[in-house]
């Protein structure tokens with residue numbers, strides 16, 4: 001990386017340089033600019049916030065309306081650190097911010113918060129217009145690839161290497177899923193080489209693999225498994241009632257995402273995780289036993305189960321898939337299987353498919369303003385930091401909040 005400044009001759013000193021134009025980077029840029037810094041954002045893709053736009057495809061879930069203690073608790077081991085970010089820029093601030101951009105929020109039935117049109121595109125466009133209007137500069141297709149000997153940051157661009165020296169650098173490079181959208185984790189060795197401790201990336205809010213029979217896959221892959229409660233065997237704290245999808249490889253979707261850290265840890269520890277599915281969370285074992293004990297008459301076992309339990313075809317197929325036929329004829333063991341169907345999960349789905357990632361820059365590498373203790377002048381924000389949270393708006397909220405904290409601190413340099 002030695003030599004002359006790049007083809008455009010850019011080697012100016014920018015007060016705050018933000019690398020990564022996802023929600024965390026853009027919020028850091030906005031905050032630093034509003035605090036009076038001159039701000040440049042460099043992004044390796046040809047356009048900003050591609051993952052944010054994909055998040056909008058399912059109805060952009062910006063944040064959640066639950067009370068602050070419950071909210072903070074979603075960040076589990078990282079809660080004590082995320083709490084301070086949320087104190088600076090919390091769910092209410094995020095809702096006000098969206099409203100100021102012309103997108104007031106609505107609360108869905110589950111307490112999740114969305115922009116009123118449920119979309120990411122219009123909100124992002126309004127935000128970018130405002131950022132540009134306020135003087136934030138952008139370079140796209142600029143991939144940060146390390147530090148030049150001079151201390152400037154080096155970027156690979158279509159025109160060759162460019163360098164930018166900055167008083168403050170905010171890295172907001174994302175996690176390691178959906179690499180085609182830019183979050184490719186290629187920055188990891190750059191920080192590791194500077195002695196920054198990094199937790200290995202792992203999929204969070206991810207699908208899991210199990211060995212379904214060809215018959216089940218053929219009949220049900222892609223089908224929603226509605227109104228179930230999932231738990232890791234032996235875990236006294238099951239996930240909330242919800243739904244997931246049976247796939248050719250295993251299970252996907254919000255109910256399994258909600259307990260993915262525990263399942264992932266069990267697989268890492270024991271090579272497999274035993275999932276327990278409550279197929280009838282609104283019915284007690286006793287009522288099921290009583291229903292199953294009714295005389296079957298001339299009906300087949302399958303028809304009897306369907307009639308007395310009210311389970312749909314997919315749930316009945318899962319019972320047959322996971323339990324020996326003989327046990328389904330016995331009311332007690334059949335009711336026990338309906339309330340706690342064992343499914344052996346063997347692996348997480350690949351990290352690139354995950355909604356989010358655990359791992360990244362360890363929290364103890366960062367001071368309260370999110371500056372790297374070992375690299376003064378460099379701040380981090382967003383999913384590249386080692387925290388995880390379930391879906392429900394908690395991911396974006398922490399990305400925005402950490403961007404705010406880093407942007408505010410970096411502008412003070």
Ligand SMILES: Cc1cc2nc3c(=O)[nH]c(=O)nc-3n(C[C@H](O)[C@H](O)[C@H](O)COP(=O)(O)OP(=O)(O)OC[C@H]3O[C@@H](n4cnc5c(N)ncnc54)[C@H](O)[C@@H]3O)c2cc1C
Pocket residue numbers: 019020021022023024025042043044045048049050051052054055056058059060061062063142143144145172173174175177178181182183184185186187354355356381382383384392393394395396397399
């Ligand atoms: C399908 C899907 C749906 C989702 N839905 C929701 C939802 O509804 N609610 C919610 O809260 N969360 C949701 N998420 C998660 C949320 O989108 C992410 O947590 C969030 O985008 C992370 O923000 P970030 O700014 O930290 O990183 P990113 O959004 O990943 O942005 C990082 C940016 O850094 C750039 N970059 C990386 N390396 C370099 C480099 N070397 N040089 C220059 N630029 C670089 C990348 O190109 C990227 O643009 C969803 C995720 C997915 C995949």
